[in-house]
Amino acid sequence: MSLPLVVLLPFLGAIAAPLFAQGGRTAIAVASSVPALIALAALFPHWETLANGGVVLHSYEWLPALGLSLSFRLDGLSLLFALLILIIGLLIILYARYYLKAYENIGKFYALLLCFKGSMLGIVLSSNLLLMMIFWELTSLTSFLLIGFWSHKQDARRGARMALAVTGGGGLALLAGILIIGNIVGSFELDDVLAAGDQIKAHAMYPVALTLVLLGAFTKSAQFPFHFWLPHAMQAPTPVSAYLHSATMVKAGIFLMARLYPALAGTEQWFYMVSFTGMATLLIGAYVAMFKHDLKGLLAHSTVSHLGLITLLFGMGTQLAAVAAVFHVINHATFKASLFMAAGIIDHETGTRDMRRINGLWRFMPHTATLAMVAASSMAGVPLLNGFLSKEMFFAESLELNLPGLLAWLPPTVATLAGIFAVAYSARFIHDVFFNGKPVNLPIYPPHEPPRYMKFPVEILVFACIMVGLFPAVSVGPLLFMAASATLGGEVPDYTLTIFHGFNLPLLMSFVAFLGGLLMYSQRRRFFDFHARFREIDEKAVFESTVSRIVDFANSVTSRVENGSLQRYALLLLVSVIAVAAMPLLDLGVFVGENGLSAVDAPTAIAAAVLILCAFATAGLHRQRFYALVLLSVVGLVVALAFARFSAPDLAMTQLSVEVVTIVLLMLAIYYMRPWTPIETSLRRRVRDTAIAAVAGIGMTLVTLAMLTQPFSSISEFFLENSKPGGGGTNVVNVILVDFRGFDTLGEIAVLAIAALGIHAMLKDTALTPPPGDGAGHAWARDAHPLMLSLIARPMLPLALMVSAFIFLRGHNLPGGGFIAGLITSVALILQYVASGMEWTEDRIRLRYHNVIGLGLLFATIAGVGSFAFGYPFLTSTFDYITWPVVGKFEVASALIFDLGVYLAVIGATLLSLVTVGRLSPHSAIKSIKEDA
C-alpha cells in the first residue's frame, strides 16, 4: 500500500494546499511539505529490502484486458529518483515560500507543484509501462502550467507552449514505442519487459521501437535537436526552473533510458543514436552557455550540456559508463538545483539577471556568493567536489570506447572540449557576478543578503556537494550501488569511489580542461567577437513560424475537404462506407451460403414486389412530395406485414403505429414546406447518385443474402430458457426489453425524451407561415375539421384507450407492452388533434407533455432504483401471482412499473413532438400565447 500512497499523497496535497493559502505563505509551505515528509517516512522501511538487492512491488488490477494495471515498483533506481524528487522538492517548497510575493496566487502555485511532484513520482515508481505513460503525460501538462505560471507574460506563455509541444509530441512517440515493446513482449509489466531484453533486441521492430522511445526521452531531456525548449522554459518562476531542470522533468528522459537500459541498450543502434546525440548536446549546450548574458540562460544551456553528458554515458553502453551516468544524475541535481536557487536569490535581490549589470556582488552578499561559488566549482569539475568525481569517471569512460580508426579520438576530444567550456562558463558565473568591478545600474540598489531561510535550501545542497566530494563512498556509495545495480539488472562492475585514482590520463584531461577553461575565460573578448560574427538562430521565431505554417496547412486542407455542403459530406460518407464494406464482401465470392434458398409463396412475393415498386417510386417521384409520402406509407405498411409474416407480432404492431405517427408528422411538415421539389441537380449528377445508390442496394442485397443463408447459432437460447422462470413473462421480446436489457431500454426512452425536448426547444420561438395553397394552384380546404371525422374520432378515444390498456397489461405474456401501448394511445390522441383541431383538443386534454415524459422517466428510474432497497443491483425485477376477483390468477411483476414508465415516456415524447410542430403556424401560436396569459 505504501507505494501507491507515495504517488497519491502529492495529488491529495494539491487539493488541500489551496485551502491553506488564506493562512499566508508559511502556512501553505508547511502544509505542502506534509505529503513529501509522509512519503519519505513510507519509503524508509524499504531501505533494507533494496540494499539486499530486493524489489518492492504493489500491484492492483485496473484494466487487465488492455494490460494496464496499477502496479508500482521500488528498486534502487526508482528509490534514487524518488529521493531526489522528494528531498529537492521539499527544499523548493521552502525556497518558494520566500521567492514568491505575498500577492501572487500561492495556492495555485503549490497545488501545481504538488501535482507535478506526484506525476514525477508516478513515472519513477510505475511498474507498468502504460501507467508510466499516463504519469509521463501528466508531467508534460503540469510542467506546461508551471512554466506558464506567470500567464500575464507573453514570453512565459510561449515558453510553456513550446515545452508542451515538444515534450507532448515526444510523449506520443514514446507511447507508440511502448505499445510496440508491449506487443513484442506480450506484457507491459516492467519485470517482464526487462527480462525480455534479448527478445526485444532480436525483433524486427526493435529499431522502430528504439527510435520512438528515444524520441520521447530526448525531447523530455532536451537533447539536440530538441533542446531549444529548455532555455525558453526559463520564463518560469525560479523555484520551478530549479525543480524542473535539475532533479525532475528533464531527468525523466534520463530515467527512461536508465529504466529500459537492460531491455534496449547494448546494440549498435543504441550506441550510435544515444552516444552521438549526447555528444552533440554536450558540446552545443556547453558552447552556447558561455555566451549567454542571462544568468538563468547560462544555467539552462549548461543543463542541456550536462544532460547530453549523461546521455552520452548511457550511450557508451559499458557498465561502468552507466554507473557514471547514474552518479552524475545525483551530482548534477545537487549542484544545479543550488545554482538555480542562487540565481533566483540574485534576481530577487538585484531585480535583474543580466550578467553585464550584475558585478561585484561579493561585497553585498558574501554568504550567498560563497555558496554559489562552491556549487559553480562543482559544475566546473573542481577536485574535492562531487562534480569532479563523476566527470573523472566520464573522462575515463570516453577513453575506453573501441571506435574504429580516427573516430576513437572523437569521444575524448569532445569530452575535453566540453570540459573546457564548462570551466569557462563556470568561471564566468563566478567572476562576472561576484567580482569584475561594480554593479551597473541595478534596479534594486544596494542588494543585500536574502532572508535567512531562503539560503537554507542552497546550504543543504552545497553541503551535499562537499560531502559527496570528500567522502563519496560513505555518503552516496550505498545509494549509488543500489541504483546502478537496478539499472544494470543486477550486475555491477567493480568501481571504487575515491577522490584520487593516481596520475592517469583522465586526471590529465581534467587538468587540460581546467587550464583551458580559465585561459578561454581570460580571453573571452576574442571568443565573444568570434561568436558575434554568426547570426544567432532564434529558436523561438523558428518554432513559432513552423507552428503557424502547420496551422495554415491544416486550415487549407480542412477548407478543401469541409466546404460547408451537407450534400458533399453525405456523398463522401456514403462512398467511403461502400468502399470499406466492399472489400470484405468481394473476398467473400460466394453469396449463397450452406443453407441454400427456401421456396417463396405467392402472397409474400406479391407483397415484396409491392414494397420494391413503392420504394423505387418514392425515390423516383420524390419531387411530388405528397405522392412520395403516400408511397412511403405503403412501404411502411408492407414492412409491418413483413414483421407479421416472419413471426414478430410485437414488431408488426410497433411498426404499424409508428408508421401512422410518422406519416402524420411528415404531412404536417409538407404543410409548411413547398409540396414539390425543384429540379436543381444536373442530369450527370443524378446519374452519378443513381449509380451510388445502385451499388449500395446491390451490396446490401448480397450481404443480406449471404447472412440469411449461413447456418447460425443464437445466444437467444438463454433468454428463451430464463424468460419464464427468471422474468415471469412468456413474451420473451417484452421480458428482454423490460427485464434482461432494462438498462438499455432506460437509455432508449431517455434518448426519446431528449429528442422530443430538443424538438420543443428548436421550435419554441419559431413561427412559420404556411403557403396559401398546395402549390399546384389549389387553396386549402376551408372545412379544416370535417364533421364526419370528428364525430367518428371522439368515441374512438375511450375505445382506443381501453385497447392500449389491454395491450399494456398483457405485454409481459403476449404481444404488446409499454412501447406498443404508448404508441396506440398516442395515435388515439393525435387523431383528436387532427379531427377537431388544436384549440378544441387542448381545451379538453390539459396534459403538459413535458411532465408526462418526466413522469415516465421517473417511473422507470424508480423501478430500477427500487431494487437497491432490497439489496439487489439496479433494475432487478421480481414478480408474484395474485388472485383477483373476476380476472382470476394474475401476474404482478415489478417490471410492470418500468413498463409504465416506458408507456408514459413514449406518449409524452410522441405528442410533444407532434403538437410542437402542429403549433408552428402563427394562428395557433397566437392562440397559445393567449392561453398563457
Added chain:
Amino acid sequence: MELVFALVIGALTASGVYLILRARTFPVVVGLTLLSYGVNLFLFASGRLATGQQPIIGTAGSYSDPLPQALVLTAIVIGFAMTAFVVVLSLRNLADNEDDHVDGKQPYKTPAPEEESEVNGK
C-alpha cells in the same frame, strides 16, 4: 424467400441512398426513413426468417429469435424520434433561412431594424 427478402432490403437501401443525396431537406428525410426500414429489416433478419412461430413461451415447440426483435423494436421507436428530430431541424432551417436546401444557404440579408433590436434585447 431469402432472395426476396434480400432484394427488398436492397431496394430500400438504394432508394434511401439516392434520396439522401438530394439537395432539399424533405427528400433527405424520406430517404432516411426508407434507409431505416432497410436497416431494421436487416437487423431483424439476423435472427433468420422464421414462419409460423412466435417468441412467446408455450405457443409452439420452436420459437423465433427474440433478441433481434427486441433490438429492432426499440430501433423503430428511436428511428421515429430521429426522423422527427430531422424533420424539425429542417423546419427550423426553413424558418431561419426561408429555404429548405440542406446546406442552409441563403443570399445575405441585412436584418430589418426592429428584428435587430429584438435580437439585441434578448
